[in-house]
Amino acid sequence: MSNDVLHWGQDRRPSFYEGDAEIGLLLELPGNKVWAIESKRSSAPTVSRGFHLPCDDVVATRRIVVxxxxxxxxxxxxxxxVPxxxxxxELLALRGVGALS
Structure with missing residues (x-):
């Protein structure tokens, strides 16, 4: 997913948070929005403190588990x-592009 985001324009800055804890993808959006995105294979996902702590550090405005x-x-x-x-x-809508089919 992060490779796709890299091609979606300069108004979206993807990055990563790594250390004792990590976030799979940080997406900085216009308007000082920061989305912390973690990917899980489970249909009933859970996250650990290792996701919450860096979300607090970067002041994530959305905490998303795909x-x-x-x-x-x-x-x-x-x-x-979020599926x-x-x-x-949602990301396409932010960019003003039509829905996926």
């Missing part, structure tokens, strides 16, 4: 589990 689930559902700690297709549609 999973194999078919729909969004609530998680604790302000984390949004990959839904996330891609």
């Amino acid at each position: 999973s194999s689930a078919n729909a969004k559902f609530p998680m604790t700690g302000g984390i949004e589990p 990959l297709l839904v996330l891609m549609q």
